[in-house]
Amino acid sequence: MRITPILTTLLVATPALAEVNIYSQRQPELIAPITEAFSAETGIETNVVYLDQGLTERLSAEGSRSPADIIMTVDIARLSQAVEAGVTQPVESAVLHDNIPSEFRDPGNQWFGVTTRARIVYASKERVADGEVTTYEDLVDPKWKGRICTRSGTHPYNLALVSAVIKHDGYEAAKEWALGLKANLARKPQGNDRAQVKAIWAGECDISLGNTYYMGEMLEDPEQTEWANSVRIVFPTFRDGGTHMNVSGVAMTSAAPHREDALKFMEFLASPEAQAIYAEANHEFPVKPDAPRSELVASWGEFTPDPVNLTELAALRGDALRLMEEIDFDG
Known part of the structure; x- marks a missing residue:
């Protein structure tokens, strides 16, 4: 090559x-x-x-x-x-x-x-029990207030997830979901997916959204191995579907x-x-x-992928971006 x-x-x-x-x-x-x-x-x-x-x-x-x-x-x-x-x-x-x-x-x-790759939840091994979060809908439960970290809501990875929420539940329900997620954030969205795991390791939050492959990348980096070992992967699903x-x-x-x-x-x-x-x-x-x-x-275990065709999600990207800007998710 x-x-x-x-x-x-x-x-x-x-x-x-x-x-x-x-x-x-x-x-x-x-x-x-x-x-x-x-x-x-x-x-x-x-x-x-x-x-x-x-x-x-x-x-x-x-x-x-x-x-x-x-x-x-x-x-x-x-x-x-x-x-x-x-x-x-x-x-x-x-x-x-x-x-x-x-x-x-x-x-x-x-x-x-x-x-x-799956858009999953990284959960603290010390502060989050098995089964505490199993669906994307769980992320808006008030018990997570001040305990969630994520990168920018307008990053393509999060926009794809929001597009999936719109596909499953409709625009208005997705807007309520995004508002609930924002209300539970421990800090303003920032950094990349690995930065969220570092924040869990540092005690700034307890769960984060991220792509699965970052676990492999962190385990290969001596400086980030400790971050990776502080969390476990959870494959959340939509209540009427699978993992995004x-x-x-x-x-x-x-x-x-x-x-x-x-x-x-x-x-x-x-x-x-x-x-x-x-x-x-x-x-x-x-x-x-x-x-x-x-x-x-x-x-990392078995899981059920969401069966939605990705082309359908791509068609909803504009709606997802508009939604996240309407609620000023990153603000």
């Missing part, structure tokens, strides 16, 4: 070469295991440009001359944004359809989930100069081998139902 410095080198589209050019919003070290395995199996080289921000804008600016074949990103909102901007194309593949459940792929075949899920996903660009090889890469991502490699590298759940979880992820 070649990693191209974004400011110094421009990829040039060369259809004759056996290669796949990838624009990724995931850090290179997180996708390196999968790109290296793909190249070893197929002989097709991968070139990765890391774009923390502005992926869709860059593709739009490059237009039909874009050298990118594939985009890899996280969160349903970012995948949907790319589709809405017209920078992706539909892909017909029996392999992708057979291996990826319908709730984790676009109905129009524009994007496909690769791995999933989100995806890391892949899409083929509308300009893809190496379409055939790009399709091979997408289908490789859905294979049992790649699912195991990618999910373990990122501490996420394989999207393929029968693919094995890593030992760490499996240790």
